[in-house]
């Protein structure tokens with residue numbers, strides 16, 4: 001009896017397996033397209049990078065870092081997933097989850113500021129995502145509303161790991177912090193001005209607490225509609241950050257104010273959750289999350305007509 005045919009080997013994908021659609025995002029070294037797999041009709045986002053440009057700008061390390069981080073994250077909840085990669089003579093292609101409802105910045109701008117139940121739900125999803133990053137030893141370093149996408153069910157998908165740092169070395173691999181000396185030595189990278197943490201501006205030390213600072217800025221923006229540190233130039237924004245110069249409009253709920261104040265602390269170790277690993281217990285136990293069921297956040301809240309403008 002003839003043996004059954006061997007498992008069909010999964011053939012390496014190429015751009016011929018996809019129909020490319022509109023541009024959905026532009027990075028500094030990449031373009032993200034909406035694409036459809038011709039075999040399954042499934043929609044994906046394909047991030048395309050020009051090899052020549054990356055090499056000329058010496059950004060290969062960032063590209064490889066992003067791929068490694070996406071592979072470490074696998075299909076973790078609340079993160080875009082990297083399905084496959086391929087290349088041709090000129091370009092690299094990353095096939096990723098398509099976030100059907102776009103990015104959080106666009107969503108926030110459309111709804112000005114969010115109702116508190118909405119803030120609480122998205123804040124809780126971000127906390128769970130930050131716990132995943134902490135557990136896997138990854139610091140995002142450029143967390144901001146533009147890098148928080150929304151899937152078809154309005155759940156968050158964190159993206160853009162080109163600036164991420166891997167703190168816990170993968171078994172047997174060179175530890176990145178060795179390459180850049182101990183965490184004390186300056187790291188050249190600085191994130192997006194409005195969300196960058198004070199320690200990145202002063203001694204370049206990178207820790208999970210840098211993402212907690214960014215979380216504080218994002219929380220502020222969800223309730224106020226603008227980021228806390230605003231000025232006419234990056235230099236002036238940095239000055240405000242280092243002097244912790246921000247304030248709340250009068251009508252902001254005092255509980256969320258207290259949570260934000262306990263994240264926007266200049267000393268990284270003093271921020272809520274800074275000395276915790278895997279689970280940010282002190283954030284979960286903050287009164288703002290009193291009614292949150294951390295084991296089942298439930299569906300994303302419907303955007304009330306009063307919010308959708």
Ligand SMILES: C[C@@H](Nc1nc2c(c3cc(-c4cn[nH]c4)ccc13)C(=O)N=C/C2=C\CC1CC1)C(C)(C)C
Nearest residue numbers: 024025026027045097098099100102146147159160
């Ligand atoms: C932040 C990023 N923007 C975006 N990056 C991705 C999107 C994405 C989708 C929309 C969108 C969907 N519908 N309408 C707009 C708008 C912006 C997007 C997506 O769907 N899937 C994977 C993505 C990125 C994966 C990359 C980490 C590897 C920048 C601005 C850097 C291009």
